[in-house]
Amino acid sequence: MIAMLDIIATFAFALVGARIAADRRMDYGGILLIATVASLTGGSLRNLFLGERPIWLQQPWYFLSILLAVAITIALRITRPVGKVVLAMDTLGLAVAVVSGVQYSLDHYAPSFAAVILGVLTAVAGGLLRDVLCQVEPVLLHRETIGTACTVGALVYVLIEPTSLPNGAVALISGAVIVLVRSVSIKKGWNLPKVK
Amino acid sequence: MIAMLDIIATFAFALVGARIAADRRMDYGGILLIATVASLTGGSLRNLFLGERPIWLQQPWYFLSILLAVAITIALRITRPVGKVVLAMDTLGLAVAVVSGVQYSLDHYAPSFAAVILGVLTAVAGGLLRDVLCQVEPVLLHRETIGTACTVGALVYVLIEPTSLPNGAVALISGAVIVLVRSVSIKKGWNLPKVK
Amino acid sequence: MIAMLDIIATFAFALVGARIAADRRMDYGGILLIATVASLTGGSLRNLFLGERPIWLQQPWYFLSILLAVAITIALRITRPVGKVVLAMDTLGLAVAVVSGVQYSLDHYAPSFAAVILGVLTAVAGGLLRDVLCQVEPVLLHRETIGTACTVGALVYVLIEPTSLPNGAVALISGAVIVLVRSVSIKKGWNLPKVK
Numbered sequence: 287m288i289a290m291l292d293i294i295a296t297f298a299f300a301l302v303g304a305r306i307a308a309d310r311r312m313d314y315g316g317i318l319l320i321a322t323v324a325s326l327t328g329g330s331l332r333n334l335f336l337g338e339r340p341i342w343l344q345q346p347w348y349f350l351s352i353l354l355a356v357a358i359t360i361a362l363r364i365t366r367p368v369g370k371v372v373l374a375m376d377t378l379g380l381a382v383a384v385v386s387g388v389q390y391s392l393d394h395y396a397p398s399f400a401a402v403i404l405g406v407l408t409a410v411a412g413g414l415l416r417d418v419l420c421q422v423e424p425v426l427l428h429r430e431t432i433g434t435a436c437t438v439g440a441l442v443y444v445l446i447e448p449t450s451l452p453n454g455a456v457a458l459i460s461g462a463v464i465v466l467v468r469s470v471s472i473k474k475g476w477n478l479p480k481v482k
Numbered sequence: 483m484i485a486m487l488d489i490i491a492t493f494a495f496a497l498v499g500a501r502i503a504a505d506r507r508m509d510y511g512g513i514l515l516i517a518t519v520a521s522l523t524g525g526s527l528r529n530l531f532l533g534e535r536p537i538w539l540q541q542p543w544y545f546l547s548i549l550l551a552v553a554i555t556i557a558l559r560i561t562r563p564v565g566k567v568v569l570a571m572d573t574l575g576l577a578v579a580v581v582s583g584v585q586y587s588l589d590h591y592a593p594s595f596a597a598v599i600l601g602v603l604t605a606v607a608g609g610l611l612r613d614v615l616c617q618v619e620p621v622l623l624h625r626e627t628i629g630t631a632c633t634v635g636a637l638v639y640v641l642i643e644p645t646s647l648p649n650g651a652v653a654l655i656s657g658a659v660i661v662l663v664r665s666v667s668i669k670k671g672w673n674l675p676k677v678k
Numbered sequence: 679m680i681a682m683l684d685i686i687a688t689f690a691f692a693l694v695g696a697r698i699a700a701d702r703r704m705d706y707g708g709i710l711l712i713a714t715v716a717s718l719t720g721g722s723l724r725n726l727f728l729g730e731r732p733i734w735l736q737q738p739w740y741f742l743s744i745l746l747a748v749a750i751t752i753a754l755r756i757t758r759p760v761g762k763v764v765l766a767m768d769t770l771g772l773a774v775a776v777v778s779g780v781q782y783s784l785d786h787y788a789p790s791f792a793a794v795i796l797g798v799l800t801a802v803a804g805g806l807l808r809d810v811l812c813q814v815e816p817v818l819l820h821r822e823t824i825g826t827a828c829t830v831g832a833l834v835y836v837l838i839e840p841t842s843l844p845n846g847a848v849a850l851i852s853g854a855v856i857v858l859v860r861s862v863s864i865k866k867g868w869n870l871p872k873v874k
Contacts, residue, residue: 307819308872308873311872312819312820312872313869313870313871313872314870314871314872314873315823315825315826315870316818316819316820316825317873318825319818319819319825320819330727334530334726334727335526335530335535335536335539336535336539337533337535339727339728339729340727342792342795343727343728343788343789343792343796344789344792346789346791349791349795359873360873363873363874396539397539397540397542399542399545400538400539400540403538403545404539414615418614418615418810419806419810419816419819421815423617424615426512426515427503427508427512427515427516427615428508428512431511433511433512433514433515434511477509478509478510478511479509479510480504480507480508480509480510481504481510481513481555481556481559482559530726531722531726531731531732531735532731532735533731592735593735593736593738595738595741596734596735596736599734599741600735610811614810614811619813620811622708622711623699623704623708623711623712623811624704624708627707629707629708629710629711630707673705674705674706674707675705675706676700676703676704676705676706677700677706677709677751677752677755678755
């Protein structure tokens with residue numbers, strides 16, 4: 287199940303990354319590179335911290351889903367500002383990545399608090415590096431509530447995981463919480479406060 | 483002893499990171515993220531290069547000290563330019579991180595020259611990533627003598643470590659050298675030369 | 679053979695990195711740091727992903743070649759825009775790094791498709807981080823055909839490696855393809871297309 291979730295998140299992040307790179311006037315090669323970095327960084331870091339090889343090293347499916355995302359971006363000439371579809375893909379990617387990241391970390395004997403951190407890292411690291419390489423202000427640090435949504439979802443996961451709920455239900459509930467928190471906060475314009 | 487030193491350095495780096503993030507008008511989430519990155523990157527990289535999991539993966543104390551640093555920053559509404567206290571915390575963090583980085587590397591069978599590099603890396607990597615993510619000119623590369631101070635301190639450590647001096651004394655002397663080099667070079671306005 | 683190739687690539691990347699850092703008005707310490715990052719990042723990442731310690735951890739020769747490159751840069755006061763010699767060094771470094779990266783990955787049981795990715799990563803990661811730290815637009819993402827040349831060379835390597843050709847010939851042919859693709863594309867002004 288984790289492998290399938292990971293590939294869905296990879297495709298979603300690659301699509302968002304490719305669109306931002308195309309928007310920054312990069313050529314096909316730059317688009318492919320940003321899509322790859324955006325979609326593989328988080329899971330790779332999680333695996334390195336846990337002492338494992340990144341999963342893409344043994345699995346060509348990750349790259350095929352990245353190539354598909356880039357091909358779609360180029361074929362549809364998607365360069366307009368973030369639209370509803372891209373935003374929905376991004377939210378889906380975040381939810382799936384947090385769930386797969388927390389589960390993978392628990393499977394590899396990380397304590398609960400570390401699984402929360404690694405779950406959030408899996409979801410947000412790629413987007414952060416994508417924005418740094420595209421030389422735009424990191425969305426994660428300046429707008430929206432990506433970090434909050436992912437942290438809340440990861441906390442819900444480790445809290446309900448020890449109950450008798452089946453794994454699928456735990457994943458679904460935690461993922462739904464992330465989608466809910468992000469959607470509501472965008473709609474209502476909620477933000478965390480700043481230091482005055 | 484290394485664990486205690488690491489937590490002191492973590493707190494110091496988190497405090498400096500939180501202040502810079504607050505200064506850049508980030509919200510509470512961004513401040514927490516920058517404080518985390520600034521304080522955990524160096525030690526994590528050191529451990530990855532040595533083939534070990536990062537220590538924070540098994541130790542919740544690191545995160546508690548980061549949360550404390552962020553809470554203090556928000557409670558005191560610290561947003562003014564780097565003051566004397568923050569500069570002192572930063573220097574303390576650098577000295578402690580170099581000492582713990584060199585010792586940890588030697589404990590894990592790194593040769594002396596690599597222990598010097600890994601000690602400096604432990605101290606400076608977090609601040610470098612912090613500045614990149616905050617989109618400010620990296621202090622390490624453009625001002626002051628952070629790199630020089632850390633390198634000198636790390637060299638002193640590996641030079642006097644094989645003597646009969648107790649471990650505590652080796653750590654204290656190397657740390658004091660770092661504080662001294664940085665303080666004097668800031669006071670006197672010393673810089674390394676540039677290519678003309 | 680891989681060790682020797684790696685040291686040649688290290689020297690070449692260190693020289694290019696030092697020149698760009700000097701151009702950005704960094705002091706001797708900043709130049710040394712950028713030269714180190716530019717030359718060691720790619721190989722270090724490759725090794726981490728494969729579950730190995732970076733080679734520089736056991737081998738002082740990498741640092742000696744970096745120090746030599748920095749000393750030459752400072753002694754010759756090289757600060758003009760990228761000249762022919764620097765460009766040739768960079769191309770040589772890319773070709774050598776791809777070849778050593780692909781071979782090292784295959785030696786460590788990476789599947790062919792992953793060896794291609796890791797070979798390209800070995801060659802381009804250092805330059806990407808160098809440009810981010812120097813706060814210039816990443817060459818890899820915006821100009822030239824570095825990524826294309828390296829990818830073509832890595833593909834050639836894994837395609838002809840299973841034949842009865844000796845290792846040295848495989849390396850030489852793949853490296854020559856990289857030099858050729860990059861040189862021709864620079865001379866002819868070839869670029870990959872952009873999304874319109």
